[in-house]
Structure formats: C-alpha cells, structure tokens
Amino acid sequence: MSAAAESWTFDGVVRLTRIGTSYLIFTFVIGFAALNTGNNALYIGLTFMLGCLLLSGVASKGGLTHLDIELRGIDEAWAGRNADGILRITNRSRLWNVRDVVVDSDELAQPVLVPIIQKRSSIDVSAAFLFKRRGIAYVKSIDLYTRYPFGLFLKKRRLRLSGEVVVFPRLLADEASRDRFRPILGEELNAGRPGQGSDIHSFREYVRGDSLRHIHWRKSASLGHWIMKQTEAEAAHAVHIVVDPFKPRGVSEDDFEEMISEAATFIFHALRRGLNVSLSLPRLTISASESQSGNAMFRALALIEPLHEPITQTIDRDTIVFSLRRDYESATA
Numbered sequence: 001m002s003a004a005a006e007s008w009t010f011d012g013v014v015r016l017t018r019i020g021t022s023y024l025i026f027t028f029v030i031g032f033a034a035l036n037t038g039n040n041a042l043y044i045g046l047t048f049m050l051g052c053l054l055l056s057g058v059a060s061k062g063g064l065t066h067l068d069i070e071l072r073g074i075d076e077a078w079a080g081r082n083a084d085g086i087l088r089i090t091n092r093s094r095l096w097n098v099r100d101v102v103v104d105s106d107e108l109a110q111p112v113l114v115p116i117i118q119k120r121s122s123i124d125v126s127a128a129f130l131f132k133r134r135g136i137a138y139v140k141s142i143d144l145y146t147r148y149p150f151g152l153f154l155k156k157r158r159l160r161l162s163g164e165v166v167v168f169p170r171l172l173a174d175e176a177s178r179d180r181f182r183p184i185l186g187e188e189l190n191a192g193r194p195g196q197g198s199d200i201h202s203f204r205e206y207v208r209g210d211s212l213r214h215i216h217w218r219k220s221a222s223l224g225h226w227i228m229k230q231t232e233a234e235a236a237h238a239v240h241i242v243v244d245p246f247k248p249r250g251v252s253e254d255d256f257e258e259m260i261s262e263a264a265t266f267i268f269h270a271l272r273r274g275l276n277v278s279l280s281l282p283r284l285t286i287s288a289s290e291s292q293s294g295n296a297m298f299r300a301l302a303l304i305e306p307l308h309e310p311i312t313q314t315i316d317r318d319t320i321v322f323s324l325r326r327d328y329e330s331a332t333a
Contacts, residue, residue: 013156014057020152027053056150063098064157067091067117069142071163074129076295077137079170079261082109082128087142089114090122102145107131131167134260134302139163168298169264170257238276241267242313244323245282247306251324256306263322264301267294282311 016024027049034042067089074085091098097119104111109130117123131137144157219227243263247256263279270277271294278287279297281304288294315321 015154015156017147017151017154019150023049023152024053052150053152056152059096059149063091063093063096063148064101064144064146064155066093066096067098067101067144067157067159069103069144069159069161071139071161072124074163074165077129077131077165077167079131079134079167081171082130083165085127085129087112087125087127088122089117089125091117091119093119095119098146099148100146101148103127104143104145105139105141107137107139129165131165134167134169134257136303137165137167139165166299166302168302170261171268172261172265237274238278239270240278240280240319242280242315242319242321242323243301243304244311244313244321244325245304245307246310246323246325247308248324253306255324259322259324260301260304264298266320266322267297267301280313282307282313 027046030042030046030049033039034046070088070090072086072088074083077083087103089101089103098117099115101114101117102111103114103125107129109128112125112127114123114125129139139161140163142159142161144159146155147153215227241263243260267277267279271288276287276289277294277297278285279300281300284300286297286300288297310325
C-alpha cells in the first residue's frame with residue numbers, strides 16, 4: 001500500500017479529518033465566547049455548528065450501516081499480476097444516498113472510489129485484485145471508508161466476505177523462458193526431431209479429450225488400458241512436460257516456487273506458440289493445445305504441494321523435466 005493510502009486508512013471506526021479537527025476547535029472557541037459574553041448570536045452559531053456535527057455523524061454512520069458487498073467473480077488470477085474482478089455494492093437504506101465511498105482490502109491492488117450509491121439500489125464496481133502467492137486465496141474482508149456528508153469525520157466499516165480464488169503460479173519474464181524454447185523451436189529441433197509424416201513416432205497413455213481414432217488397439221489390449229499412438233507430424237508440434245514435486249532436504253520454499261513458476265511460464269508460452277502440451281504430475285496427466293484453454297494445467301500447478309518423499313514418474317523421449325533433484329535421471333530409472 002502506498003504512503004498516500006496509509007494517510008487515510010486506520011484501525012478504528014471513526015477518525016477526525018483535518019477539516020473536522022479545525023471545525024471542532026472553532027466550535028469550542030465559539031462556545032467559550034458564547035458562555036463568556038452571553039451573546040445570543042454566538043449561541044445560535046454554536047447550536048448550528050453542533051447540529052452539523054450531529055448530522056454528519058448520523059448521516060455517515062447510517063449510510064455505511066446499510067451497505068452490503070458481494071464478490072461477484074474474478075478473472076484469471078496470476079500471482080504477482082492484477083486480476084480484474086467485480087464487486088457488487090448494495091445500499092439497503094431507504095433514506096440515505098451514500099457518496100464518496102472508498103473500498104479497500106489487502107487483496108486489492110489499489111483502493112476503489114465509488115462516487116455515489118443510490119438508496120435501495122445496487123451497483124457493480126470493477127476492482128483490480130493482486131495476490132502475491134499461488135494457491136487458494138481467500139478474500140475475507142473489505143473495508144469501506146467515507147467522509148460523507150461534510151468531510152468532518154472519516155468513518156470506517158469492515159464487511160466480511162467468503163470469496164475464494166485459485167491463484168495461478170507467477171509467470172516469469174520472457175527472458176527467463178526464452179532459452180528453454182531454443183531446443184524445441186530452433187534449428188536443432190528441425191534437424192533432430194521427427195518432421196512431417198504419418199509413421200508412428202511414440203506411444204503415450206490416454207488423456208481425457210483424446211480422439212479415439214488415435215488409439216493403438218493392439219497395445220491397448222495387451223496392456224489392459226488405452227494407449228495412444230503419436231505420429232511424426234504430431235510429435236513435431238508437441239511437447240511433454242513432467243513436473244517433479246519432490247522437495248529434497250535443504251531446498252527452500254522459494255526454490256520450489258521458482259521451479260513451479262518456470263514450469264507454468266514454459267507451458268504458457270508453449271501454448272501461445274501453437275504447441276500441443278502434455279503435463280504430467282504424480283497420478284495426473286493433462287493435455288491442451290493452442291485452441292484449448294490451459295487453465296486446467298495452471299490450476300493443477302497452483303494447487304500442487306511439495307512432496308518429502310521421491311516418487312517415480314514416466315519419462316518418455318523428448319520430455320522436458322522440471323525438478324529440484326540433481327540426479328533426476330537416476331532417481332526415475
């Protein structure tokens with residue numbers, strides 16, 4: 001939160017503004033003068049000023065009391081990036097139109113100013129959310145601030161929410177993933193990997209969404225589960241990724257998160273480059289292409305937890321492995 005925002009946020013319920021402090025001091029001066037002089041005009045002025053203080057408190061409290069807020073939804077949320085969301089604010093009051101309401105929360109990228117909320121009406125407000133880490137994030141509370149109607153007091157009300165968001169892993173800068181694509185999209189790939197053709201290049205297990213026309217029936221019958229055949233033409237535009245969640249001793253949480261971010265960044269750019277991507281995790285395989293959404297992969301990476309015991313995963317030809325092990329090949333042999 002910026003220094004400008006910290007100047008008006010506070011932990012209490014009511015706070016005097018600078019204008020309110022000056023107004024209150026001036027009221028005391030008028031009251032002291034009225035008591036000493038007995039001037040009726042000063043008493044009238046004092047009564048008017050005290051009435052404004054009372055009206056300001058009643059109006060601001062009554063306006064915030066009748067406000068309800070609901071999280072309508074958040075678009076794709078990536079750690080470290082703004083995610084657009086919608087907040088629905090409802091004013092249940094039959095008397096007060098509430099003006100100049102500031103909406104703030106720890107999960108918001110910046111406070112949101114709502115100019116007016118009409119009585120007995122609802123409005124949808126666009127807000128930018130910012131989550132620092134991947135995983136499931138909970139939006140538990142929203143703070144509402146207002147100086148309405150005279151700016152003498154800053155009133156605050158905290159509303160409880162029950163919003164839940166799956167935050168995808170942090171995407172690294174383009175330079176961090178560019179080197180990883182050179183063996184896939186560069187000249188070395190064209191010389192060493194299969195090109196166009198209809199011959200069978202490799203076999204893999206069935207993944208939901210695969211066409212039944214590509215099943216290799218003989219191998220499927222012998223192994224007892226569906227096996228898919230991959231032609232040379234398909235293999236030239238496909239990449240298989242294995243993410244090993246084993247976290248060896250001495251490896252920090254930041255190193256593990258960096259590895260997950262590298263895998264997510266690689267998948268993100270691979271899909272944008274038109275590659276067919278297959279992601280293998282322990283007991284889970286997900287596939288996607290350029291025409292399909294990779295959200296299922298990013299969701300799986302967002303929810304994956306580090307394992308403290310090594311696990312064996314199948315490594316096919318041309319597989320790209322993301323792992324924290326130094327000797328991954330021998331560990332999965």
